[in-house]
Amino acid sequence: MSDAPPKDFGFGEDEAMLRDLARSFLGERFPIETLRDLVCKDSDAVYERGERQAWDEALWKEIVELGWTGLAIPEAAGGVGFKQAGIVGLVEEIGRHALPSPLVATLNASYVLREAEGPGTELWMNRIAAGATASLAITDSRGSWEPADGEITARRDGDDLVLDGSAFFVQDAFKSDFFLTAAQIGDERVLCAVPAESKGLDLSQDHIHDLTRDQATLHLQEVRIPPENVIGPAAEAALLRAWPSILVTVAADLCGCAEWQLQATVEYAKDRKQFDRPIGFFQAVKHPLVNAMMDIDRARSLIYRAASFIDVGDPSSLDAARMAKSAASDAGAFISDRSVQLHGGIGFTWESDVHIFFKRSMHNQSLYGDGVHQRSKIAETMIGPLGK
Amino acid sequence: MPDASLTSEQLEFQQYARQWTAQNPAPAPSVRLPLTPLEVKTAPQIDYLRDWQRRCYEAGLVGTDVPTDYGGHGHNACQSIANRALADAGAPFMVNVVGLTMMVPTVLEHGTEEQKRKFIPGALSAEEIWCQGFSEPGAGSDMANQQTFASRSGDEWVVNGHKVWTSFGHFAKWMILLARTSRDHKYDGLTYFLCPIEGHPGVSVKPLVKMTGETGFNEVFFDDAVIPDALRLDDVGKGWTVAMTTLTFERGAGEGAGGGNSASNPLDKLIQLARGSQRNGQNAADDPVTRDAIVQLAITHEGIRSSSRRARVPALNDHPMRIPLQQKVSSSEFQQRLARLGVDIAGARSTLYKNDSAAPDKGHWPMSYMNTYGMTIAAGSNEIQRNILGERVLGLPKSK
Known part of the structure; x- marks a missing residue:
């Protein structure tokens, strides 16, 4: 029996302190000019020459020292054991700064490790707590977000497992020290940790529109992993238990991103004059911005609600997180649309910053299922399975 | 289950309010009651509703946080708990809604001592309707x-x-x-x-x-x-x-003195309607487009409720009026979309009005849909609310 989620979502002093620290740290170390210089210097680099998206590794080292990577790892495994409510507060700031980093991917992998059962979990949680990065490699080539739809198989060879197959749409793969994957062996799925330097492992870079992350297909060919890399059985169940945290984390990134888009567009609407007035005077500009604000606020409230459900182990956490992801994806899509449109001609150019957030948001909207996907899942519990 | 964020006074009051509402169900009315206080039409309706409010007042569930000098019960931050208990029990609404949610808080803030003593008690007991x-x-x-x-x-x-x-x-x-x-x-x-x-x-x-x-x-x-x-x-x-x-209270920033209760989950009735309706040769509850529309509304509804909660957590509000000022727009438009979706789901049967015995839910959907324009227009139309939000919260240039 779970406790009732607290009225303040469990967002107390510690959570506010971390959020405020992140806000001032990123505000100082990663202002919009730094982001622009890092990811937008050359418009041909990523899209024409196929270079990998840039990120600031020195800044990342500072972030690791701040302990953000170990937030979702329990204290017993050397982490911080921070509340989900506090983690989403931090991730909102990451989204607001469109920070290229393996933080979200590592948090998402941490959630799965935390929920996995088996002798191997502790070792890999220790590694993340000590600063290692990780990413989930669980998605098939069709982009199915069902945890059981991966394409990697395993066979036993002595004490080792030998892995074959591919995982697609792996987030920030080139920044990851190891990958978590669910490998099919007989009629069982085992959760495995595959270090990036494994022999037979190959990453092929996806050419994506988002400038603030990388993505790849993970190919495994006869990759041999020792017993300590076999984290445990019932990978699917662990993924499913971790799913609410994964959804709410991506939703928080979307929401932070959306708040930046809103504020940037509001500032532009106050500043830009046409017909002798700031364009924000006109209701055709003012009202959509208010609508965007209301969408963002409801999404944000749903994120903290879902986080508080996760923190107390409420059985409806998954639906609560799906609601948050649906609302955040749709709020993100709407403010993205308005941010470009209301910036007018300049908003359509490489020179303006709005496209950076537009693309990060669009990527996140689809990640782990967009609004329609989440709602069709919620309908199964709220209305009932189809045809019954 | 106990809620850790409540004070001991609130916990004790919550227990009392739940007990009272369980032991004192509203008597069956002899006349059909309207859906909201706004449609109270006949003397038997008003008499019944006045009597009910008086009983709730005497029980301490109305005027809960109003000082005892002015006829109230002198609690601290317990009115919303009383409202919740009444709503959970499916109790009728408080009929003196203007008195409770508008006059009382305004007179408490701006009235003379004499005005407070003269006007507040009669409004709480529903003896004097405002x-x-x-x-x-x-x-x-x-x-x-x-x-x-x-x-x-x-x-x-x-x-x-x-x-x-x-x-x-x-x-x-x-x-x-x-x-x-x-x-x-x-x-x-x-x-x-x-x-x-x-x-x-x-x-x-x-x-x-x-x-x-x-x-x-x-x-x-x-x-x-x-x-x-x-x-x-x-x-x-x-x-x-x-x-x-007055308008800050009308538009939902405060709890007023009681009376703001509404049904717990308005989506349930809609889902029931879908289960009993046909669309394209199948049950409307199996139509993916209808399912998506219902869940969209459920998410909006939960979002509005969660925002009311978040508005009370200062660390999660960069601007204190950002949520309070948007709740009237959000909730009135939610009600409108909800009723409209009910009309859509009911299909051909949505043409039947309240005086047709075959009308789904006694004609609730088309009537409720039309009535929601009262909410989107009243208390400052939603267009004006959007100007206020744009100007006061986002800092955009003023329209006037």
Whole structure:
């Protein structure tokens, strides 16, 4: 029996302190000019020459020292054991700064490790707590977000497992020290940790529109992993238990991103004059911005609600997180649309910053299922399975 | 289960309120009650609802946080707990909604000691019903454009003018009246009065019929109506400021003095309707487009509720008025979409109105849909609310 989620979502002093620290740290170390210089210097680099998206590794080292990577790892495994409510507060700031980093991917992998059962979990949680990065490699080539739809198989060879197959749409793969994957062996799925330097492992870079992350297909060919890399059985169940945290984390990134888009567009609407007035005077500009604000606020409230459900182990956490992801994806899509449109001609150019957030948001909207996907899942519990 | 964020007083009160509502169900009404206080039409309806409010008041579930000096029960932050307990028990609404949620908080903030003692107890017990006199034919969204004029004559004021959309006007003993006392200043020329209505010489009330065919709204005419200066609330020329206090409560920033309860989950009724309706040869509850529309509304509903909760967590609000000012827009548009979706799901049967025995949910969906325009237009139309949000919260240039 779970406790009732607290009225303040469990967002107390510690959570506010971390959020405020992140806000001032990123505000100082990663202002919009730094982001622009890092990811937008050359418009041909990523899209024409196929270079990998840039990120600031020195800044990342500072972030690791701040302990953000170990937030979702329990204290017993050397982490911080921070509340989900506090983690989403931090991730909102990451989204607001469109920070290229393996933080979200590592948090998402941490959630799965935390929920996995088996002798191997502790070792890999220790590694993340000590600063290692990780990413989930669980998605098939069709982009199915069902945890059981991966394409990697395993066979036993002595004490080792030998892995074959591919995982697609792996987030920030080139920044990851190891990958978590669910490998099919007989009629069982085992959760495995595959270090990036494994022999037979190959990453092929996806050419994506988002400038603030990388993505790849993970190919495994006869990759041999020792017993300590076999984290445990019932990978699917662990993924499913971790799913609410994964959804709410991506939703928080979307929401932070959306708040930046809103504020940037509001500032532009106050500043830009046409017909002798700031364009924000006109209701055709003012009202959509208010609508965007209301969408963002409801999404944000749903994120903290879902986080508080996760923190107390409420059985409806998954639906609560799906609601948050649906609302955040749709709020993100709407403010993205308005941010470009209301910036007018300049908003359509490489020179303006709005496209950076537009693309990060669009990527996140689809990640782990967009609004329609989440709602069709919620309908199964709220209305009932189809045809019954 | 205990809620860690409640004070010991709140926990004790919560236990009491739940117990009282469980042991004291509302008696079965002898007449059909309207869906909201706005459609109260007949004497038996108002009598029943007054009696119910009086009982809740005597039990401490109305006027819960109002000081005992003014007839209240002197609790701290327990009114919302009382409202929740009443809503969970499916209790009827509090009929003196204008008195409880608008007059009481406004008089508590701006009234004299004498005014507080004179007016608050009767409003809490529903002995004296209140109505609101802000809207005029030429002062809807542009509320400061008041033309009803009060001219001073010694210790009295002589009022002439015309108020519209006055809910409860036909049952009200008193009106919170906004009137112009100077033509020199638009905003600073307004003054706020606590004006007698029932049987008062020079005041006449004429019912308006809504598009649904229901009454509930009235027009109120003032023809040389005389009111004593003792019934003026706050200073001459301060009416706009006082009215803003009232509207902050009307638009949902506070708990008022009770009466803001509503059904727990409005989506349930919609899902039931879908299960009993056909679409494209299948159950409407199996139609993916309908399912998506229902879940969208469920998410909006939960989002609005969660925002009310988040508004009370200062660390999660960069601007204190950002959520409170948007709740009226969000919730009225949610209600409108909800009722409209019910009309859509009911299909051919949505054509049947309240007086057709085959109408789904007794004609609730089309009638409720039409009634929601009362919510999107009243209390400052949603277009004006969006101006206020854009200007006061986002800092965009003013429209006027």
